[in-house]
Amino acid sequence: MKKVTKTKRNYFGCKISQRGAGNSVEFFVFILLAKDIMQWAGIKRVGEQEKGTQRIIKGTKIKAIQKFLNVDHKNTIPVSVVVAFGPDSASFTSTQQNITSCFPGTDTQNGVAEKVDWGTLSFEFEEQTEEHLRPALIVDGQHRLKAIADLYEDIPILVIALIDASPEEQAFQFVVINNKAAKVPTDNVKAIIASINEQDLQNRLLSAGVSYGNISATLNDIDNQESSPFYHLLDWPLGKTDKTDKMLVKLTTIEVCLRYIRNQFVVLEEDEEKEIFLAIWRAVKTKYNDLWETNEKFMSKVNIDALNEFVTDRLTYAWEGDVVDIYAPSEVEKQTSIILGSIPQDFWVEDWKYKLQDNTVMRNYIKEDLRTISQNIKAGNTWRESLKLIE
Numbered sequence: 001m002k003k004v005t006k007t008k009r010n011y012f013g014c015k016i017s018q019r020g021a022g023n024s025v026e027f028f029v030f031i032l033l034a035k036d037i038m039q040w041a042g043i044k045r046v047g048e049q050e051k052g053t054q055r056i057i058k059g060t061k062i063k064a065i066q067k068f069l070n071v072d073h074k075n076t077i078p079v080s081v082v083v084a085f086g087p088d089s090a091s092f093t094s095t096q097q098n099i100t101s102c103f104p105g106t107d108t109q110n111g112v113a114e115k116v117d118w119g120t121l122s123f124e125f126e127e128q129t130e131e132h133l134r135p136a137l138i139v140d141g142q143h144r145l146k147a148i149a150d151l152y153e154d155i156p157i158l159v160i161a162l163i164d165a166s167p168e169e170q171a172f173q174f175v176v177i178n179n180k181a182a183k184v185p186t187d188n189v190k191a192i193i194a195s196i197n198e199q200d201l202q203n204r205l206l207s208a209g210v211s212y213g214n215i216s217a218t219l220n221d222i223d224n225q226e227s228s229p230f231y232h233l234l235d236w237p238l239g240k241t242d243k244t245d246k247m248l249v250k251l252t253t254i255e256v257c258l259r260y261i262r263n264q265f266v267v268l269e270e271d272e273e274k275e276i277f278l279a280i281w282r283a284v285k286t287k288y289n290d291l292w293e294t295n296e297k298f299m300s301k302v303n304i305d306a307l308n309e310f311v312t313d314r315l316t317y318a319w320e321g322d323v324v325d326i327y328a329p330s331e332v333e334k335q336t337s338i339i340l341g342s343i344p345q346d347f348w349v350e351d352w353k354y355k356l357q358d359n360t361v362m363r364n365y366i367k368e369d370l371r372t373i374s375q376n377i378k379a380g381n382t383w384r385e386s387l388k389l390i391e
Contacts, residue, residue: 006124009040015092015117015163025169028092028121028161029080034148037159040123041083041145042131043138057142058327064271065147069155077148077157081141082177084162084170089135090123092163121161136161139170140177218274222254228278229285230254233293248293253301257308264316265326272327279329280311283336288345298348302358306366314339342377343370352389365389 013030017023043057068075099108099118109116125135138145139162148155162173223234233248254277261273268276284307291298315335318324324335347369354362365388373383384390 042134061143080158082139084165094119279332
């Protein structure tokens with residue numbers, strides 16, 4: 001039988017009995033490198049393990065956090081990660097007497113001696129064990145923890161560890177933490193920054209992927225990321241100092257596209273909507289590169305909105321049929337290329353029977369013709385048969 005080698009950990013910190021010892025779960029607060037935590041803290045995901053609490057990890061959220069940290073070394077994440085040790089999986093040893101004797105005349109418990117106790121938390125674990133079998137499970141902050149741990153930089157983070165927490169207690173804490181978060185109202189944000197350099201703060205927030213006031217960080221990324229197909233094409237004044245900026249596409253065009261994606265994929269978060277949008281339009285730009293930025297009809301608001309809806313509808317069916325993973329931008333881009341594969345750019349080059357107008361009728365005509373072209377090609381007909389916009 002193979003001998004099992006266990007690794008031991010012994011961390012110094014502060015144990016807190018917030019409601020008094022014995023009345024509720026206690027927690028241990030300490031500082032640690034994210035990379036270290038990943039060795040002994042695991043995840044129980046809903047649907048994979050009994051009494052799981054965590055959702056599937058999303059690459060887009062990981063990228064957003066890493067972007068926030070990489071874009072400016074002044075950016076920090078002061079909020080904690082919450083983990084939970086199950087019953088009898090970790091032990092606390094008090095060193096309060098030693099701490100008190102080292103700091104005579106200082107109240108090391110800040111007036112709450114009956115609820116605060118300095119000491120060490122000890123436990124052991126098997127390396128390379130399955131995540132859900134590790135001594136501690138992540139209650140809140142799995143994306144934060146994963147993102148920081150994967151950075152080249154060693155970054156310490158604040159950890160709050162529940163001690164002797166049952167699965168029911170862990171589920172309770174997860175629900176409470178995730179249902180109590182609320183965005184700060186715009187007026188409050190304005191009041192907070194009234195006495196500082198607003199422009200500098202705006203630039204720092206937007207570059208970190210954080211919306212400011214009425215300015216969308218998502219639109220900022222779409223316009224300013226070099227990997228974006230709409231790089232420096234949006235028609236807005238923010239940061240327009242480069243004379244090469246073409247400002248071809250109205251902001252409302254992109255907003256409508258993002259809103260449609262959000263309505264079709266109601267499970268997505270803002271960063272994920274943006275990644276799907278960018279993946280779709282990277283494929284569109286690659287497919288119709290000769291028309292990109294040069295063909296007025298192709299770059300019109302009504303055509304961009306119609307093409308976005310046409311592709312998004314088919315991606316919805318593909319995702320529901322397990323054909324594509326919408327959380328993987330590379331798969332979305334590949335599937336979009338397949339969707340557009342049979343539609344020739346001549347559709348936009350030839351004259352249309354109706355004047356190009358930004359209205360629902362024209363948008364539906366474009367979508368219907370795109371669907372008809374796809375069916376014509378599959379049936380072995382010429383692509384232009386039975387179209388509404390072309391004779």
